[in-house]
Amino acid sequence: xxxxEFGEPVTPSRVVVLGERGFVARRLxxxxxxxxxxxxxxxxxxxxxVDPGASASLAQVLKPGDSIVFASALTPEKGRxxxxxxxxxxxxxxxxxxxxxxxxxxxxxxxxxxxxxxxHTDIDEASCCEPxxxxxxxxxxxxKLLLDACGRASVRLAIFRPTAIYGATDTxxxxxxxxxxxxALQAGRITLFGQGEEERDHVYIDDVxxxxxxxxxxxxxxxxxxxxxxxxxxxxxxxxxxxxxxxPVVVESAPRRVPIFxxxxxxxxxxxxxxxxxxxxxxxxxxxxxxxxxxxxxxxKDDPPARV
Numbered sequence: 001x002x003x004x005e006f007g008e009p010v011t012p013s014r015v016v017v018l019g020e021r022g023f024v025a026r027r028l029x030x031x032x033x034x035x036x037x038x039x040x041x042x043x044x045x046x047x048x049x050v051d052p053g054a055s056a057s058l059a060q061v062l063k064p065g066d067s068i069v070f071a072s073a074l075t076p077e078k079g080r081x082x083x084x085x086x087x088x089x090x091x092x093x094x095x096x097x098x099x100x101x102x103x104x105x106x107x108x109x110x111x112x113x114x115x116x117x118x119x120h121t122d123i124d125e126a127s128c129c130e131p132x133x134x135x136x137x138x139x140x141x142x143x144k145l146l147l148d149a150c151g152r153a154s155v156r157l158a159i160f161r162p163t164a165i166y167g168a169t170d171t172x173x174x175x176x177x178x179x180x181x182x183x184a185l186q187a188g189r190i191t192l193f194g195q196g197e198e199e200r201d202h203v204y205i206d207d208v209x210x211x212x213x214x215x216x217x218x219x220x221x222x223x224x225x226x227x228x229x230x231x232x233x234x235x236x237x238x239x240x241x242x243x244x245x246x247x248p249v250v251v252e253s254a255p256r257r258v259p260i261f262x263x264x265x266x267x268x269x270x271x272x273x274x275x276x277x278x279x280x281x282x283x284x285x286x287x288x289x290x291x292x293x294x295x296x297x298x299x300x301k302d303d304p305p306a307r308v
Contacts, residue, residue: 001125002215002222002273005156009217012106013065014038018049018095019072023171024110024162027209028069035213044072049091055098064103067216070095070146071110075172076135085134092142096149106156106219107146108212113163113201113225113265115140124266125161125223158215160208162226163265166285167205168292176234177202177282180241181289184249190242194256196235201227201265204285207277214274228279229267237282244286 015032019025020043032039040061047057049072062068072091074084099107114136115129131137143159150157166177173179180190208226215224232240235251242249270277280288 001269002158002220002224004273005219005221006217009214010219011037012067012216012219014040014063015067015069015216016040016042016062017069017071018042018047019070019110022071022073023165023167023169023205024208024212025069025071026169027167027205028071028212031209031213037216040066049094050087051094054091054094058094058098059101062098062102062104066102066104067106067108067219068095068104069108069110069212069216073110073139073142077172080134082134085138088135088138089141089145092145096145099149099153099155104153104155106158106216106221107150108158108160108215109143109146110212111139111143111159111161112136113161113227113263115143115161116263118261118263121262122264122266123225125225125269156219156221158220159223160212160215160226161223162208163201163203163228163263165205165208166202166289168289169205176200177237177241177286177289180234180238181286181293184241184245185290185293188248189250189252190238191252191254192234192238193254193258194260195253196238197233197260199231199233199262199264201229201231201263202237202282202285203228204280204282204288206288207280207285211270211274211277214277220273224269224273225265225267227265227267227270228282229265229270230279230282231262231264232282240283240286244283244290 017025020041029041115131116127117130164176170178211226238251
């Protein structure tokens with residue numbers, strides 16, 4: 001659950017975004033600048049968080065009163081082994097080390113819903129975290145390190161656990177809307193594992209950014225799952241995409257790699273924290289994604305909110 005320091009939005013003195021070139025970070029930086037919120041973006045070319053000297057370099061950039069968004073990590077396509085795990089831990093350790101010497105007011109960490117593991121079907125913020133692979137385990141360890149460091153430095157910590165994020169500027173091309181849209185546009189086909197029976201929650205990138213922004217404006221602390229609250233099967237996702245594209249797309253089946261399991265998220269904590277927030281329905285988000293990718297102009301129109 002989230003707790004707000006400010007009941008009404010208060011503009012941060014400055015937001016420092018770590019992970020300048022990442023999917024969420026790039027969109028967040030644009031969101032902040034569009035609203036005139038002071039922002040300082042830091043990428044690995046300036047401060048490589050894996051480097052042993054990262055804490056000293058970061059300390060030279062940070063100022064008292066800063067809000068930090070930690071959106072930097074080695075994602076699974078860059079490695080799922082022990083080496084990637086320890087690099088991710090080193091990055092968090094270097095951020096933790098600098099907190100003791102700089103009087104920042106808030107740290108917002110972009111974690112992952114994968115920390116909950118694969119045993120859970122219905123998930124909320126109180127669900128047990130039991131990751132079974134190196135990447136989600138690294139996120140959980142990073143969360144614990146930041147929780148300890150922020151507690152010692154009296155820095156408000158907000159932990160974001162987004163579900164599968166989709167959008168035109170995605171950099172991962174993971175199985176689901178991101179891969180399906182690109183494959184449909186480029187090859188005229190979508191490949192499902194099995195019949196695409198598994199249900200998942202997919203959240204639009206602009207929704208994630210808006211929630212991060214709201215946490216910054218209210219200086220929130222606690223844990224929040226960034227989810228749409230609507231679980232759809234991959235087959236349903238493929239249907240939404242083919243309908244939005246408006247031309248024949250072959251939907252084919254490939255051998256299943258893992259057993260079928262579903263993941264549904266309960267959004268009561270999100271609704272309580274931000275009662276006015278309304279998640280983007282998948283059909284609307286897909287049309288916006290197609291428009292941004294340069295699809296024909298007749299795809300720009302938003303559909304009314306509806307569950308497909």
